[in-house]
Amino acid sequence: MEDIVCSGCALLCDDVAAEVKGEEISSLGLCRLGHQHLISSIKMHDAKSVVRDTGTEKTVSIGVALKKASEILLTAKRPLLYGWSHSTDETITKGIELAKSIGAAFDTTASLGLVQALIHKLHSKQLEIDLDYVRNNGEFILYWGSNPTESSHRHPSKFAVLPRGENIPEGIESRTIGVVDVRNTETMKMANHRLIIPPGADAELLDALSSDILGKSPITGDVAGISAQELLGLVRNVKKSDCTVIFYGSGLINSGNTEANLSGLQTLIESVREAGKQAFALPMATEPNIMGVTKNAVEAGDGDTLRRLVAGEFEAALIVGDDSLVELPGPAAKAFASIPLIYVGPPGGITDAKARVSIHVADSMLLGSGKMHRLDFVEVPYKQWSAHPKQPAAEFDVISRLHELVTKGLK
Amino acid sequence: MKLNPMELYNLLPKTNCRLCEPKTCMAFATKMALGDVLPDDCPPLLEEGFEKNLEKLRELVAPMQSAEETGIKLDDSKCTGCGNCVVVCPVDVAVEPETGHGKAGKSRDTVFIVENGISKIINLEKCRRFPPDRLNCRVCEQYCCTDAIEIW
Ligand code: SF4
Ligand code: SF4
Ligand code: SF4
Ligand code: SF4
Numbered sequence: 001m002e003d004i005v006c007s008g009c010a011l012l013c014d015d016v017a018a019e020v021k022g023e024e025i026s027s028l029g030l031c032r033l034g035h036q037h038l039i040s041s042i043k044m045h046d047a048k049s050v051v052r053d054t055g056t057e058k059t060v061s062i063g064v065a066l067k068k069a070s071e072i073l074l075t076a077k078r079p080l081l082y083g084w085s086h087s088t089d090e091t092i093t094k095g096i097e098l099a100k101s102i103g104a105a106f107d108t109t110a111s112l113g114l115v116q117a118l119i120h121k122l123h124s125k126q127l128e129i130d131l132d133y134v135r136n137n138g139e140f141i142l143y144w145g146s147n148p149t150e151s152s153h154r155h156p157s158k159f160a161v162l163p164r165g166e167n168i169p170e171g172i173e174s175r176t177i178g179v180v181d182v183r184n185t186e187t188m189k190m191a192n193h194r195l196i197i198p199p200g201a202d203a204e205l206l207d208a209l210s211s212d213i214l215g216k217s218p219i220t221g222d223v224a225g226i227s228a229q230e231l232l233g234l235v236r237n238v239k240k241s242d243c244t245v246i247f248y249g250s251g252l253i254n255s256g257n258t259e260a261n262l263s264g265l266q267t268l269i270e271s272v273r274e275a276g277k278q279a280f281a282l283p284m285a286t287e288p289n290i291m292g293v294t295k296n297a298v299e300a301g302d303g304d305t306l307r308r309l310v311a312g313e314f315e316a317a318l319i320v321g322d323d324s325l326v327e328l329p330g331p332a333a334k335a336f337a338s339i340p341l342i343y344v345g346p347p348g349g350i351t352d353a354k355a356r357v358s359i360h361v362a363d364s365m366l367l368g369s370g371k372m373h374r375l376d377f378v379e380v381p382y383k384q385w386s387a388h389p390k391q392p393a394a395e396f397d398v399i400s401r402l403h404e405l406v407t408k409g410l411k
Numbered sequence: 412m413k414l415n416p417m418e419l420y421n422l423l424p425k426t427n428c429r430l431c432e433p434k435t436c437m438a439f440a441t442k443m444a445l446g447d448v449l450p451d452d453c454p455p456l457l458e459e460g461f462e463k464n465l466e467k468l469r470e471l472v473a474p475m476q477s478a479e480e481t482g483i484k485l486d487d488s489k490c491t492g493c494g495n496c497v498v499v500c501p502v503d504v505a506v507e508p509e510t511g512h513g514k515a516g517k518s519r520d521t522v523f524i525v526e527n528g529i530s531k532i533i534n535l536e537k538c539r540r541f542p543p544d545r546l547n548c549r550v551c552e553q554y555c556c557t558d559a560i561e562i563w
Contacts, residue, residue: 001517015514027527029515031492035528135513149493149556157494162554163513164504171511172499172554186556190495 008034041363076316086321088370136165139241145251206264323349
């Protein structure tokens with residue numbers, strides 16, 4: 001077994017190990033998702049480069065595919081470079097350079113939700129803290145609209161709920177756990193406070209909690225269908241805890257009420273701080289480098305690209321590591337399907353099958369080079385190991401070569 | 412392996428003599444079904460006249476004491492490999508302290524190990540429900556969010 005770093009989700013677990021012996025792949029410590037990701041990354045038997053033209057499909061060398069891709073990018077008046085949340089920071093930086101060279105728009109899958117949350121100045125308000133601090137100090141843990149049991153399997157065991165830490169001598173016994181969601185979730189099994197609220201009631205509940213904590217207007221009756229007794233119990237426990245951490249997920253970010261929800265969250269954190277205790281908020285997300293994308297690309301990125309895509313502004317697109325034709329809302333997917341696409345990513349999916357040029361690349365977990373940003377913005381470098389000897393090209397190299405080709409073409 | 416407390420009860424002296432810790436025969440039978448007490452913990456049962464009952468009871472509980480037959484079941488299909496069981500199990504934390512701080516267990520000395528994406532019980536005999544500890548621990552079951560762990 002060799003130490004590796006998992007790229008299965010944004011936790012980027014670095015305490016895990018793997019071994020490949022012929023067809024046999026084994027791992028230690030990887031969750032189900034991570035292990036499946038490892039297997040599918042290794043078994044890229046059908047990895048290749050493909051060029052499709054007027055109904056014909058040809059498997060080509062990577063050089064030919066890149067040439068064709070550069071032609072598409074150079075011909076289009078304004079291309080869009082999209083995706084990137086599965087790419088390393090280094091590849092993202094290269095992508096931004098590429099966009100600048102050809103005057104392309106650059107945008108990422110993060111713009112669908114998470115970035116919205118972060119550019120809502122949460123980041124600049126210093127609401128975040130790293131997960132190791134949470135393990136050592138987080139006394140009141142509140143999952144709000146996030147369900148780690150479903151998508152970030154090791155989040156509770158590695159950082160937020162179960163482990164012992166400096167000021168958490170008894171692990172779970174030293175913490176209080178709350179879950180707020182619109183339905184009963186598996187994560188609630190671990191919780192002392194289980195709050196099932198109607199969709200869209202988040203802001204109302206956040207405001208009520210803040211007002212009570214600040215002593216502005218005490219909770220006296222039901223809020224969002226939750227009894228005053230339950231809510232007051234929760235407030236008591238928050239006030240008792242030296243450090244409260246709220247992990248907010250898509251339930252809070254993508255519920256249509258983003259603006260109000262996030263300012264409510266910010267106010268709640270500030271209220272707890274005013275009451276003399278530590279409080280932090282951290283986003284929950286699944287795509288491995290959603291935070292790297294956020295950090296690197298927010299400034300460089302163009303806003304509002306999906307709307308502009310639908311409006312027909314872009315004449316071609318490079319999609320990196322995302323099955324956008326499936327993942328995006330109907331109109332955006334349709335708009336993508338109607339322009340020449342270049343796909344760079346793992347084999348499989350509709351975007352890969354429909355693209356004018358497809359170039360399959362190896363997963364960072366196997367290559368063991370480059371770095372990504374964990375959920376808490378901590379940089380995690382990949383570890384080199386002797387994965388499967390036969391790997392497709394590295395994404396970083398593909399984007400770099402593409403950049404070289406278009407730069408030459410521009411001269 | 413599930414023991415029926417009623418069946419065990421019928422083999423006890425049924426005198427509620429209060430010489431055992433559970434104090435009543437029914438409570439004793441219930442604890443015995445969980446593996447928390449053994450037939451030999453009932454003093455009257457060791458006296459003359461109960462030889463056959465004692466032997467029968469020892470036979471019934473024997474599988475619970477062996478490493479193969481268990482009082483814990485782990486359902487692969489429900490397990491997400493989250494590692495909650497590894498991190499909360501007091502045995503795991505004692506033999507590989509890093510697991511108590513959330514790290515993946517790798518020593519193979521723990522009760523649980525997450526291997527190939529799912530948890531496996533590799534040292535069942537170390538579980539504190541079994542002799543010599545015979546504690547009524549069930550924290551792994553309590554914090555397994557997907558109910559993959561079942562204890563009886
Ligand atoms: S929690 Fe995420 S990073 Fe950790 S092993 Fe599972 S998939 Fe990989
Ligand atoms: S010691 Fe035996 S007889 Fe006495 S109460 Fe307990 S089980 Fe019953
Ligand atoms: S706690 Fe349950 S789901 Fe998690 S690894 Fe253990 S058995 Fe599997
Ligand atoms: S019952 Fe307790 S000691 Fe036994 S495996 Fe579960 S957590 Fe460990």
